Amino acid sequence: MGMDSLMDAQESDCKPLYATVGVPLTVNLWEDRTRGEQWVPSYDPSQLVLTADEFFRTTSNNAVDSGKRQFEFEPLQPGTHRLEFQKRMAWKFTAEARRVFLVHVQRPGS
Numbered sequence: 309m310g311m312d313s314l315m316d317a318q319e320s321d322c323k324p325l326y327a328t329v330g331v332p333l334t335v336n337l338w339e340d341r342t343r344g345e346q347w348v349p350s351y352d353p354s355q356l357v358l359t360a361d362e363f364f365r366t367t368s369n370n371a372v373d374s375g376k377r378q379f380e381f382e383p384l385q386p387g388t389h390r391l392e393f394q395k396r397m398a399w400k401f402t403a404e405a406r407r408v409f410l411v412h413v414q415r416p417g418s
Contacts, residue, residue: 341373
């Protein structure tokens with residue numbers, strides 16, 4: 309399998325998201341900070357702007373720090389934009405996991 313077909317195989321894992329220019333788009337991802345997990349978004353800032361990044365703990369146990377990480381983006385332009393999240397561990401150089409979204413953005417009123 310060549311590099312191009314490998315990339316195509318990875319791109320086929322993309323999940324579609326639908327949004328409208330100027331209307332906030334929310335993405336929720338599970339994060340276990342006890343293990344040192346942290347999601348890092350990658351996107352084109354001319355197409356999407358990160359407007360909020362919050363972490364909501366779901367456990368009451370003080371020894372466990374896990375919960376939902378909520379990212380909010382504002383789409384700036386119509387079209388299809390790539391939004392990738394890599395789950396990073398503090399002590400590793402490579403990503404533990406990836407989530408790739410293709411954001412289909414329409415103009416307001418379309």
